Amino acid sequence: xxxxxxxxxxxxxxxxxxxxxxxxxxxxxxxxxxxxxxxxxxxxxxxxxxxxxxxxxxxxxxxxxxxxxxxxxxxxxxxxxxxxxxxxxxxxxxxxxxxxxxxxxxxxxxxxxxxxxxxxxxxxxxxxxxxxxxxxxxxxxxxxxxxxxxxxxxxxxxxxxxxxxxxxxxxxxxxxxxxxxxxxxxxxxxxxxxxxxxxxxxxxxxxxxxxxxxxxxxxxxxxxxxxxxxxxxxxxxxxxxxxxxxxxxxxxxxxxxxxxxxxxxxxxxxxxxxxxxxxxxxxxxxxxxxxxxxxxxxxxxxxxxxxxxxxxxxxxxxxxxxxxxxxxxxxxxxxxxxxxxxxxxxxxxxxxxxxxxxxxxxxxxxxxxxxxxxxxxxxxxxxxxxxxxxxxxxxxxxxxxxxxxxxxxxxxxxxxxxxxxxxxxxxxxxxxxxxxxxxxxxxxxxxxxxxxxxxxxxxxxxxxxxxxxxxxxxxxxxxxxxxxxxxxxxxxxxxxxxxxxxxxxxxxxxxxxxxxxxxxxxxxxxxxxxxxxxxxxxxxxxxxxxxxxxxxxxxxxxxxxxx
Amino acid sequence: xxxxxxxxxxxxxxxxxxxxxxxxxxxxxxxxxxxxxxxxxxxxxxxxxxxxxxxxxxxxxxxxxxxxxxxxxxxxxxxxxxxxxxxxxxxxxxxxxxxxxxxxxxxxxxxxxxxxxxxxxxxxxxxxxxxxxxxxxxxxxxxxxxxxxxxxxxxxxxxxxxxxxxxxxxxxxxxxxxxxxxxxxxxxxxxxxxxxxxxxxxxxxxxxxxxxxxxxxxxxxxxxxxxxxxxxxxxxxxxxxxxxxxxxxxxxxxxxxxxxxxxxxxxxxxxxxxxxxxxxxxxxxxxxxxxxxxxxxxxxxxxxxxxxxxxxxxxxxxxxxxxxxxxxxxxxxxxxxxxxxxxxxxxx
Numbered sequence: 001x002x003x004x005x006x007x008x009x010x011x012x013x014x015x016x017x018x019x020x021x022x023x024x025x026x027x028x029x030x031x032x033x034x035x036x037x038x039x040x041x042x043x044x045x046x047x048x049x050x051x052x053x054x055x056x057x058x059x060x061x062x063x064x065x066x067x068x069x070x071x072x073x074x075x076x077x078x079x080x081x082x083x084x085x086x087x088x089x090x091x092x093x094x095x096x097x098x099x100x101x102x103x104x105x106x107x108x109x110x111x112x113x114x115x116x117x118x119x120x121x122x123x124x125x126x127x128x129x130x131x132x133x134x135x136x137x138x139x140x141x142x143x144x145x146x147x148x149x150x151x152x153x154x155x156x157x158x159x160x161x162x163x164x165x166x167x168x169x170x171x172x173x174x175x176x177x178x179x180x181x182x183x184x185x186x187x188x189x190x191x192x193x194x195x196x197x198x199x200x201x202x203x204x205x206x207x208x209x210x211x212x213x214x215x216x217x218x219x220x221x222x223x224x225x226x227x228x229x230x231x232x233x234x235x236x237x238x239x240x241x242x243x244x245x246x247x248x249x250x251x252x253x254x255x256x257x258x259x260x261x262x263x264x265x266x267x268x269x270x271x272x273x274x275x276x277x278x279x280x281x282x283x284x285x286x287x288x289x290x291x292x293x294x295x296x297x298x299x300x301x302x303x304x305x306x307x308x309x310x311x312x313x314x315x316x317x318x319x320x321x322x323x324x325x326x327x328x329x330x331x332x333x334x335x336x337x338x339x340x341x342x343x344x345x346x347x348x349x350x351x352x353x354x355x356x357x358x359x360x361x362x363x364x365x366x367x368x369x370x371x372x373x374x375x376x377x378x379x380x381x382x383x384x385x386x387x388x389x390x391x392x393x394x395x396x397x398x399x400x401x402x403x404x405x406x407x408x409x410x411x412x413x414x415x416x417x418x419x420x421x422x423x424x425x426x427x428x429x430x431x432x433x434x435x436x437x438x439x440x441x442x443x444x445x446x447x448x449x450x451x452x453x454x455x456x457x458x459x460x461x462x463x464x465x466x467x468x469x470x471x472x473x474x475x476x477x478x479x480x481x482x483x484x485x486x487x488x489x490x491x492x493x494x495x496x497x498x499x500x501x502x503x504x505x506x507x508x509x510x511x512x513x514x515x516x517x518x519x520x521x522x523x524x525x526x527x528x529x530x531x532x533x534x535x536x537x538x539x540x541x542x543x544x545x546x547x548x549x550x551x552x553x554x555x556x557x558x559x560x561x562x563x
Numbered sequence: 564x565x566x567x568x569x570x571x572x573x574x575x576x577x578x579x580x581x582x583x584x585x586x587x588x589x590x591x592x593x594x595x596x597x598x599x600x601x602x603x604x605x606x607x608x609x610x611x612x613x614x615x616x617x618x619x620x621x622x623x624x625x626x627x628x629x630x631x632x633x634x635x636x637x638x639x640x641x642x643x644x645x646x647x648x649x650x651x652x653x654x655x656x657x658x659x660x661x662x663x664x665x666x667x668x669x670x671x672x673x674x675x676x677x678x679x680x681x682x683x684x685x686x687x688x689x690x691x692x693x694x695x696x697x698x699x700x701x702x703x704x705x706x707x708x709x710x711x712x713x714x715x716x717x718x719x720x721x722x723x724x725x726x727x728x729x730x731x732x733x734x735x736x737x738x739x740x741x742x743x744x745x746x747x748x749x750x751x752x753x754x755x756x757x758x759x760x761x762x763x764x765x766x767x768x769x770x771x772x773x774x775x776x777x778x779x780x781x782x783x784x785x786x787x788x789x790x791x792x793x794x795x796x797x798x799x800x801x802x803x804x805x806x807x808x809x810x811x812x813x814x815x816x817x818x819x820x821x822x823x824x825x826x827x828x829x830x831x832x833x834x835x836x837x838x839x840x841x842x843x844x845x846x847x848x849x850x851x852x853x854x855x856x857x858x859x860x861x862x863x864x865x866x867x868x869x870x871x872x873x874x875x876x877x878x879x880x881x882x883x884x885x886x887x888x889x890x891x892x893x894x895x896x897x898x899x900x901x902x903x904x905x906x907x908x909x910x911x
Contacts, residue, residue, distance in 0.1 A: 452658060454658035457645070457658065458652060458717075459660075459671070460621055460644070460645035461619050461621070461651065461672075461718075461723075462718075463646045464674075465646055472671070473660060477661065
């Protein structure tokens with residue numbers, strides 16, 4: 001008879017075990033930040049002064065300019081394209097609607113890598129322009145150098161604008177319909193509606209989108225470095241790699257973390273009125289306006305510009321370069337080796353991240369309340385932290401742990417374990433987990449929240465335990481959400497550069513680190529194949545995203561669609 | 564076994580449960596005998612659903628004890644998880660598992676039964692509830708009435724010692740509800756099942772329960788037979804809950820109550836000159852054109868079909884008198900005479 005009669009048991013409320021697990025996971029995520037703090041404080045006060053007088057001012061100014069620039073570019077591109085595909089009907093609109101997502105598949109360091117070569121002064125594009133203008137030497141005419149702040153802002157903007165496009169379009173689709181109709185009956189022209197109704201309503205969505213784009217910007221280490229922009233992220237990397245100065249790197253990382261916190265605060269502030277705008281139950285999209293043929297063409301072509309610049313051109317470039325390389329040398333064992341490494345690391349990190357995400361998300365269900373939701377918040381805060389920051393934190397924690405284990409092993413067993421975690425790639429998996437746990441836990445929690453709580457109670461009263469309910473009810477019903485989360489995490493792990501770069505074991509290369517290595521050296525050998533592979537894998541979530549948008553158009557029924 | 568048969572199917576002793584600072588359930592004690600159908604009724608937020616969830620074990624009582632057939636399942640040192648309580652639960656939204664067919668939904672609760680009995684048990688419950696034609700379908704393809712029957716079959720399949728129902732008929736259309744309710748109750752009665760049904764609908768509570776328990780702010784206001792609660796409410800709250808009374812203020816004076824609409828003889832244990840209120844049912848007032856002691860003017864007539872509700876202006880009363888009658892007044896009648904059945908009047 002499963003009567004639990006121990007009094008000790010009663011002091012815990014049901015589901016306490018899940019809460020404990022959730023707490024441990026939150027601790028695992030918080031550890032690197034704590035390590036970072038301690039390491040930064042370890043650096044002497046003189047070091048801080050040194051930092052403030054040398055690296056930091058330049059890095060801070062560059063970072064802020066870059067953030068402002070990327071913010072403006074993504075906001076403009078994201079909102080105008082979102083408005084185009086939701087307000088007007090023109091031939092090709094449906095294609096454009098999902099094609100605008102494609103630049104998401106191009107990581108920042110890859111677009112920078114591609115355009116460095118595409119726009120090289122003696123490359124084919126500039127050559128063609130000179131030929132058209134009748135010049136024959138780069139001395140007579142050349143485009144402004146892409147290796148500049150402006151170049152960096154534009155390139156990042158063209159791959160990051162989908163972060164604004166996606167939520168803004170969703171907002172336009174679901175929220176504005178009735179209000180826009182009301183505004184028009186009150187005598188406001190269709191054009192004025194954008195400024196007076198649609199945009200103010202979409203402001204929270206735009207804010208969310210921009211903040212995501214800016215977090216990606218802060219995370220970027222490749223593009224900025226290739227294009228000669230000395231951001232804080234780049235400074236952390238060089239401080240550690242070239243000067244082996246861990247306290248210095250931690251201090252910049254800490255400063256960067258403050259920038260992130262400011263960013264998050266700004267985003268919260270910008271959407272403080274979101275509650276006003278989310279009565280989505282009875283809303284519907286606004287009617288599409290038919291436009292004349294030539295205006296339709298104009299809309300289509302202007303809408304295709306960001307797609308071509310952010311995806312078309314680099315993809316075409318990478319494909320031809322990869323093809324040329326393949327013709328020339330075939331697929332080298334080195335690339336195959338990197339493929340295995342990339343997939344192994346991404347798979348391990350995905351399995352760990354999804355496993356931990358399930359626990360954290362499920363804890364909020366079996367034990368709803370402020371405790372579990374705070375733990376969820378802590379466990380998922382890694383997403384806002386740039387990869388370099390997480391990597392430095394993980395480095396500090398695991399190096400300490402490695403030293404401890406090594407010393408203990410020598411003292412007790414007389415053998416040295418060496419660098420157990422750092423050397424084995426566990427550090428990379430740890431950092432990736434910290435960074436992407438938000439995607440996993442968030443996605444799973446969203447999936448779970450669509451399952452009515454009465455199903456839990458029904459299952460319990462029909463004889464299933466808490467774990468059995470999870471296995472027989474929650475897992476089958478949230479399978480779609482879990483697989484989607486797993487796919488997103490996997491692809492993000494494949495794309496991830498900074499943490500992998502800093503933490504991979506010696507001589508282990510992934511696609512991303514290979515590309516970085518070649519671009520940093522200025523060689524253009526097999527990197528195009530690696531880059532193409534990353535872009536091809538990154539297209540998977542884009543397909544998933546475009547389908548999410550589509551199924552929403554076909555009135556969703558919460559239970560029916562779970563089938 | 565002998566002692567067990569004398570035990571109530573369910574015993575609640577001093578159950579308390581609060582959320583934050585508000586007490587959802589406060590010091591509730593109740594015994595329910597085997598085979599009894601009890602309706603738990605009250606406005607939303609009165610704690611009736613919380614009480615049901617405490618009995619099922621999906622919610623915990625902070626203090627107090629719950630006994631199911633004599634076995635303590637919730638107490639200071641005991642908590643039996645819901646899966647080990649043998650309690651059937653029918654939910655307001657039916658809570659059918661959307662990824663399982665009707666048959667799989669019913670089988671869900673039979674995991675612990677011997678394999679040999681499962682088939683027979685499933686067929687039996689499917690036949691009794693009358694859902695043979697639905698077994699291979701998925702819940703979202705069923706109508707509300709069909710879903711309700713599947714939910715009932717699923718709850719009954721593991722032979723629970725008690726069936727708990729949380730507003731089981733509220734999601735059904737008015738026309739269907741009556742029939743489904745009758746069918747469900749006759750099935751439960753024929754199986755001699757102990758049932759607790761939560762409802763917010765006074766009529767439903769009166770027509771389904773062998774016993775009605777009225778709750779308010781986490782406490783029991785009155786428990787008793789449906790006739791007790793309707794005809795002999797012990798408080799103004801219980802009276803108002805089941806009937807829209809006319810309330811006429813009066814003064815008690817030595818064996819009678821004087822009001823604006825007359826004096827009514829009644830022996831009360833009250834000081835002379837103390838205030839008393841007459842509670843008069845709208846159906847207990849008769850209208851006539853030529854006899855009755857009280858004169859009134861018709862203020863408003865609302866025709867409901869079977870009955871008509873008439874509001875009467877009576878001299879000396881601030882609020883019009885509400886009358887429900889099956890008699891028909893001629894059109895255009897303005898002045899009527901009123902007589903009140905004094906034996907049906909309640910006084911508080």
